[in-house]
Amino acid sequence: xxxxxxxxxxxxxxxxxxxxxxxxxxxxxxxxxxxxxxxxxxxxxxxxxxxxxxxxxxxxxxxxxxxxxxxxxxxxxxxxxxxxxxxxxxxxxx
Numbered sequence: 001x002x003x004x005x006x007x008x009x010x011x012x013x014x015x016x017x018x019x020x021x022x023x024x025x026x027x028x029x030x031x032x033x034x035x036x037x038x039x040x041x042x043x044x045x046x047x048x049x050x051x052x053x054x055x056x057x058x059x060x061x062x063x064x065x066x067x068x069x070x071x072x073x074x075x076x077x078x079x080x081x082x083x084x085x086x087x088x089x090x091x092x093x094x
Contacts, residue, residue: 016047017047017048020047021044021048024036024037024044
């Protein structure tokens with residue numbers, strides 16, 4: 001709610017690009033021009049790129065800071081989670 005209030009006016013409420021970006025591209029191709037992509041200086045790409053960068057930053061922060069703290073405290077990972085991220089071959093259930 002606060003995100004739409006804070007960024008709604010300059011982003012055209014582009015909070016969910018999966019729902020919002022397709023119609024904007026269609027409107028732009030249909031000839032609506034700058035009306036289809038409102039915002040300051042082409043702001044439409046920020047809600048698309050922001051979560052991608054945030055995901056990478058979050059993974060790096062976890063790997064370098066949080067994981068080591070959890071190991072130092074003696075926290076054990078859940079049984080179905082591979083601790084180092086290696087792919088394991090699952091056996092089919094019979």
